[in-house]
Amino acid sequence: MSNETYVVAYEDSEGQHVLDYAVQQAKKSGASLYIIHVLEWSPYTFLTPQELEERHKRRTQETERAQSAIIDPAVKRVEAAGVRAEGKIRYGQVVEIVAETAKKLGATMIFVGRGGGNGLGARIFGSVPIGLAQVAPVPTVIVPQ
């Protein structure tokens, strides 16, 4: 068994094929998966006073929901396939967080789905896989649908 870690940028159950592909690869090399779900967030947005007051409560709710609806089932699915997995929810910019996590963990590969990267918006503003292609510190696999 290797000590390798693969980071999987996981959006939701629609990205299960990414998870499954990462599991396949991990099985071959004996790596473990670090599944990360990022909630888009910028500390420079503007909120009303009411939103400020409720922010901590909302964040707790958001995290709980993401944990039970997204991360827990994903970790279960990977473990059921016989691969070690850990899940994490983070707030921020997806590309930035994924790249930074891979670096911090010393991960050897990143897996990411193509997601909605074909629309006009993605062409103008870029998408997560395009962004990762530019900044990822380790080899990155873009898994098509």
Next chain:
Amino acid sequence: MFHHRFLAALAALCALSGPAAAQSIDETINRIFADYTGWYVGLIFADLPGTNFSWIALWLVVAALIFTFYFGFIQIKGFVHSIRLVKGDYSDPDDAGEVSHFQALATALSGTVGLGNIAGVAVAVGIGGPGATFWMIVAGLFGMATKFTECTLGVKYRNEYPDGTVSGGPMYYITKGFKERGLPGGPILAVLFCVFTILGALGGGNMFQANQAHAQISNVIGDFPGWITGVVIAAITFMVIVGGLKSIARVTEKVVPFMGIFYVLVSVVILIMNADMIGWAFGQIFAGAFTGLGVAGGFTGALIQGFRRAAFSNEAGIGSAAIAHSAVRTKEPVTEGYVALLEPFIDTVVICTMTALVIVITGVLNVDPDTGLYVWNAEAGRISTEGEVVGVALTSAAYSKAFAWFPVLLAVAVVLFAFSTMISWSYYGLKAWTYLFGEGAAKEIVFKVIFCLFIVIGASANLGPVIDFSDAMLFSMAIVNIIALYLLMPIVRGELGSYVERLRSGQITRYKG
């Protein structure tokens, strides 16, 4: 936003006349208010003997000076650190998703930046001459220490509830802080503060804003009944604060900062276009600050107007900012004090100064070609201006000399600023309301409905004495709040000392930058 008294006359001119029946109701309400509250309003805004400087403005300025010295010029020593905090250099990445320093600052600013920066400055320069700008900047700089003090306390003594929501503000630091220091009278002062806050929120934070918003709209599209504006704004506000329609609030919260930035940019462009006159304008400001340049009241006239505008525009000492800032996620209350001290800087030192410079440079103040001095309109008690306009109209005239489209933009900005100020004050009022009557959906709805009704009243009526009374309430908040700040400032000093020590020793982590 504390422009009301000076603009009351302007409001009177601009506010539309409602139906005859409403007029008589106006008159009745005005008379009742004048009869029963006039003495209190007179007391709050009373001038110091032998001057035309109200003691309440002195109260605010003296407090700002005391805090400045007590905290060793924190606004200068801590300025760079404040900016680093806002940038998030000291924010734990694991706390992402919580209220950031930037967000708390932006929200608090959207409650204060408004008519005071546009109309209030025009009034100050119109009466006190360019020199008023100098004293306005000085007062703004000192006011930063007041904000530092109140916002540190706001975070330190806020209530955190099991469901994760927070409530903070002077009423909380008055009760908890007084108890901690073994001081008597905390609960009474806190209740008093809340009563003043509720009445101030309904008046200065609501009726006056609605009134001015309507005045601006009718200036641009022509006269129409004020209740129409009132009902529309009240309906939108109702949807936001009762219906929880966050999208509108979010749009406003996004557009208002953008408007503020745009206003500063336009000012900078005008200054660049007149770059050769900037030196002259500063010359006028400095010379006027100490000589008055022949303006009535001379040196003291400029000083009084400048101090008054600054104190009334950035709300330092009123206690409202402490309510807005207390929601931030931080382990160190002092960090929010640092961030809050940027508020008077942005509001007064930057935005108000821009307005003043543009007014001076564009030459809308009439100058006597023979003497080179400003022409004094003795009848109106101010400098004679092009078209003899005052307040918002003077600012509008100055900016339109460079850009003809500016008045339309300014009208939009005024309406949006008024709306965001109302949203902020509905929250401040609500916090005071729930402090008095307890939390609970039904109790909160009562306040919110009252708040919306007052928007309609404010927009359709010209209730001078009512607005004066509400102004008096806002400054009464400052009396209670500043007394509490004096008594609690040793606690802030303790917090600051410990924080600076740990910052030096590297115990406080800097995550980036």
